[in-house]
Amino acid sequence: RYQAIQTGIGNTQYSGQVSLTTAQSGSNYTLTDSTRGGHKTYNLNHGTSGTGTLFSQTNDTWGNGTTSNAATAGADAAYGAQETWDFYKNTFGRSGIKNDGVGAYSRAHYGNAYVNAFWDDSCFCMTYGDGTGNNDPLTSLDVAGHEMSHGVTSNTAGLNYTGESGGLNEATSDIFGTGVEFYANNTTDPGDYLIGEKIDINGDGTPLRYMDKPSKDGASKDSWSSSLGGLDVHYSSGPANHMFYLLSEGSGTKVINGVTYNSPTSDGVAVTGIGRDKALQIWYKALTTYMTSSTNYAAARTAALNAATALYGANSAEYAAVGNAFAGINVGS
Ligand code: ASN
Ligand code: ZN
Ligand code: CA
Numbered sequence: 127r128y129q130a131i132q133t134g135i136g137n138t139q140y141s142g143q144v145s146l147t148t149a150q151s152g153s154n155y156t157l158t159d160s161t162r163g164g165h166k167t168y169n170l171n172h173g174t175s176g177t178g179t180l181f182s183q184t185n186d187t188w189g190n191g192t193t194s195n196a197a198t199a200g201a202d203a204a205y206g207a208q209e210t211w212d213f214y215k216n217t218f219g220r221s222g223i224k225n226d227g228v229g230a231y232s233r234a235h236y237g238n239a240y241v242n243a244f245w246d247d248s249c250f251c252m253t254y255g256d257g258t259g260n261n262d263p264l265t266s267l268d269v270a271g272h273e274m275s276h277g278v279t280s281n282t283a284g285l286n287y288t289g290e291s292g293g294l295n296e297a298t299s300d301i302f303g304t305g306v307e308f309y310a311n312n313t314t315d316p317g318d319y320l321i322g323e324k325i326d327i328n329g330d331g332t333p334l335r336y337m338d339k340p341s342k343d344g345a346s347k348d349s350w351s352s353s354l355g356g357l358d359v360h361y362s363s364g365p366a367n368h369m370f371y372l373l374s375e376g377s378g379t380k381v382i383n384g385v386t387y388n389s390p391t392s393d394g395v396a397v398t399g400i401g402r403d404k405a406l407q408i409w410y411k412a413l414t415t416y417m418t419s420s421t422n423y424a425a426a427r428t429a430a431l432n433a434a435t436a437l438y439g440a441n442s443a444e445y446a447a448v449g450n451a452f453a454g455i456n457v458g459s
Contacts, residue, residue, distance in 0.1 A: 127151050131160055134186035136201030139193070140266045140324040142314035144205045148186055157181040157188065157204045162211040163222045163229025167204040169196055170235045170253075177233060193256070199234040199263040203254055206270020206306075207232050213271065213302070213309040214278070217403075218410050223250070223277035230277060234265060241327065243269050245276035252277075257325060266324035267315050271306030272299040283417035289355040290422035293362025298413055300335060300363060301370045305406050316383040319371050337371040338387035340364030349392035349456040350423045365423065365455040372397045373451035374405040391454035400447045408433045408448060427452040 134148040134155065149158035157167035157180065170178035181188070181200040189198030211229065214220040221227045233253045240255025243264035252273040254265045276299050279285055285295035300321050308317030315324055322334030333343075340346035346364030347354055354362050371389050376399035379388045391397055399405075408430055415436070416429035430448045438444035452458045 129158070129160065132186055134188060136205055137187065137189040137191045137195075137198065138202045138205055138314075139189070139191060139198050139263065140202055140315055141205055141310070141312045142191075144201070144312070146188060146201060146204050147208060148188075150186070153184050155183055155186045157200055159204070159208060159211075159229065162208060163227055165204075165207050165211065165229030165231060167200050167207065167232045167234065169200060170233045170237075171196070172235055172238050172256075174237050177231070178235070181234075193261050193263065196235065199254065199256065199265050202263065202265035202267075203232040203234045203252070203270060206265060206267050207252070207274065209267060209310040210271045210274045210306050213306045217305065217309065217406060220278070223274065224281050230274065232270075234263065243273050245273040245280075247277070247280050250277065257327070258329065262326050264322075264325050264327075266322065267310055267312065268300075268303040268307045268321055268323075269325065270303075272303035272321065275299040275302040278302070279413065282414045283421060284419040285417065285421060286419050287359060290362060291420055292359035293354065293357070293364075294366055294417070294421060294423070294426055296359045296363035297366030297370070298409070300337065300367050301406070301409055304337065305402070308402060318383060318385050319375070319387060320385070335360075335363075335367065337367040338375075338389040340368050348390065349454075351456065354423070365457070366426065369451045369455045369457075370405055370409060372454045373399060373408070373447055374402040375399040377454060392456040393453060395450070395453065397450045397454045398447065400444050404438075404444055407437055408444065411437060423455075423457050427458050 129149040132148045132150045134146045136144045136146040147159045159165045168177045189201040231251045243254045285291045319337035320333035336342040346361045377397045411433035412429040434445040434448045
């Protein structure tokens with residue numbers, strides 16, 4: 127049956143009122159986005175397997191901004207998938223996770239008070255729990271971008287999810303999740319170098335992770351050391367997140383969209399940033415062209431330098447900045 131492409135309204139929990147691309151068939155609307163590879167958003171309704179039901183209703187306004195309406199988390203998840211698709215397409219020319227034009231799908235309301243979200247290669251899908259008390263779904267823009275980016279990493283460098291490569295895998299999701307947040311330019315959830323600042327995962331309003339100084343979370347490392355690979359991948363990601371911040375914004379104090387950052391370097395030598403757009407291009411090229419499943423921090427430095435050479439030249443300021451940013455996390459010199 128013919129499905130018309132529509133522009134619906136999402137009343138999200140974290141990003142305010144947004145436009146969502148939807149599908150209409152007769153008097154029925156669904157969270158189906160045929161303009162982005164056919165991405166669909168499903169309601170697991172607290173189940174933990176299968177797809178549950180496709181979000182479906184008789185009007186095209188989704189959610190009410192709170193958890194009292196099940197479609198609110200659906201609207202956040204659909205918006206996250208939409209913005210992540212557009213970020214990859216318009217920033218890197220990448221058409222979907224496999225660069226084949228095919229969309230993944232998203233599942234909201236996984237389990238009961240489940241405090242996590244995850245990507246799964248086997249379903250080629252993103253899944254979101256509802257958070258503590260089922261009141262803080264893990265569907266914010268940066269988390270959605272993080273999870274979908276795990277799919278990109280799986281289908282490019284394939285960084286093993288353990289040891290230093292696992293930390294680089296996690297950092298890649300934080301880096302591109304942050305890229306998505308800045309790309310979306312949403313007034314309710316403006317871009318920042320914090321991860322999960324909207325989902326109140328700590329119950330005290332603090333973010334899950336900090337890219338300018340990862341140790342602010344009490345567990346992540348700011349710089350590389352020989353013991354880094356023994357940590358959980360969400361903590362060994364710290365130095366690479368920190369490198370990305372330094373490469374983008376430079377060391378020291380800076381206010382961006384009202385948030386104050388203060389980024390140190392491991393050797394105390396100041397780093398001058400080249401801007402987020404160039405840093406993203408370098409990391410994407412490094413990931414998709416030079417990194418492999420076993421890339422460690424030293425090899426990530428080489429990959430990023432190779433990417434900078436390919437994009438900007440071996441004598442460029444961008445190449446020098448990559449070296450300086452890695453030196454700032456105690457990798458190379
Ligand atoms: N939300 C977590 C992540 O994407 C799930 C996990 O630990 N893999 O990293
Ligand atoms: Zn992750
Ligand atoms: Ca963020």
